[in-house]
Amino acid sequence: MPTNLLLPDNLADFERRPTTILGETKLVYRAGAGPAVIVLAEMPGISPHVARFARWVRDAGFTVYMPSLFGTDGGVPTADEGAAVFRRACVSAEFRALAAGASSPVTLWLRGLARAAHGECGGPGVGAVGMCFTGNFALTIMLEPSMLAPVVCQPSLPLNDPAGLEISDQELGKIAERLEREDLSVLAYRFSGDAFCRAERFAAYSKALGPRFDGRVLPDPEPADEPRPPFFQQHVPAPHSVVTVDLVDREGEPTLRARDEIIAFFHQRLSTP
Numbered sequence: 001m002p003t004n005l006l007l008p009d010n011l012a013d014f015e016r017r018p019t020t021i022l023g024e025t026k027l028v029y030r031a032g033a034g035p036a037v038i039v040l041a042e043m044p045g046i047s048p049h050v051a052r053f054a055r056w057v058r059d060a061g062f063t064v065y066m067p068s069l070f071g072t073d074g075g076v077p078t079a080d081e082g083a084a085v086f087r088r089a090c091v092s093a094e095f096r097a098l099a100a101g102a103s104s105p106v107t108l109w110l111r112g113l114a115r116a117a118h119g120e121c122g123g124p125g126v127g128a129v130g131m132c133f134t135g136n137f138a139l140t141i142m143l144e145p146s147m148l149a150p151v152v153c154q155p156s157l158p159l160n161d162p163a164g165l166e167i168s169d170q171e172l173g174k175i176a177e178r179l180e181r182e183d184l185s186v187l188a189y190r191f192s193g194d195a196f197c198r199a200e201r202f203a204a205y206s207k208a209l210g211p212r213f214d215g216r217v218l219p220d221p222e223p224a225d226e227p228r229p230p231f232f233q234q235h236v237p238a239p240h241s242v243v244t245v246d247l248v249d250r251e252g253e254p255t256l257r258a259r260d261e262i263i264a265f266f267h268q269r270l271s272t273p
Contacts, residue, residue: 006229009048009074013055014066021112029066032058035126035270036117037149038065038110038141042132042241043089044082044231045071049244050131053259057129062270063121065112069094069106069134082231085160089133090159092134097157102165103140103171104157110137111144118146124147127266128273132156132196136166139186142175149269151188151262152188152205153242154197163200165208172208179212187265188215189242189258196240211242216261218254222244 011163012142014029029046031054039054041047046066051074058064069087070092071077090097094106114126130138135155141147157166165172178187186209190197202215227233232245239246243262247255 002254002269005048005052006076006227007048008041008076009051011046011051011074011223012066013052019067019116021109021116021153024109026109027068029054029068029073030064031055032061032063034061034063034121035266036065036114037062037122037266037270038067038114038117038123038126038128038138040110040128040130040134040137041069041071041242042065042134042154043070044085045075046073047071047076047229047244048074049229049241049247053129053243053247056259057263062127062266063117064212065113067110070110072225076229077231078170079169079234082229083235086133086235089141095133095157096166098160100158100161100166101168103167104137107137107140107143110141111147114141114147117128127151127270129243129262130155131244135197139175140167140171142178142184142186143171148184149266150217152186152266154190154194154240155188155201156196158194162198163204165201165204175211176212179209182214184269185212185214187245188213190215191220191239191242192217193220193238194240195238196236216258216269218258220253221248229262234261 127149128138138150
């Protein structure tokens, strides 16, 4: 595993798979063995920090599927380059960055990926982690029956409505019914002072999903020992990324405990009885 997370990561320990679903091909990075877990990158793409988290999941006994949805895979963009990726995603037809009550079209493709990953890996089902821009995607994939373990980290969409949810009411209702019927839950994380994922959003999830939504609010961590990537330094100055950029890799830290809770959640839901 690369030790300097401010340098590009060639992702050489992942298999590169062009994957066609619904007539659209995207590159998916695959590694590991065991039940499938989809890792969805935050802005501005599959960074060394995101890849580090994916490797932790892989090394815990899962097959990781990490689709390339935006940005430069393995890159550490400058602040301006990262902002350009963000702007392109905001106007892309694949995403609904500014619309509450509507799911991003890319989630249809991701549901197909979950179905395909379950077919390849077997087991009870599939897990997923969404982060920031993709945070709610892990929940929307619950419309695919194979998805059993959704983790929603600092969901930031819609950007213009702190209490909005990036999913339609109809889809949210179906997911709420399924969670209750199948005795499932949604694990979610945010920092207490996060300006992009505020308390209003978790309150909206709780209202819609009830006790099936397990929202956990972490205290803002102290500044990390190492500098943050340029995009985060300039555009995301406060703690935001629970299991990537702002994770403090020291025993006893709340963010490290969150990582372990997520992996334990996957083991609980995806292990063969």
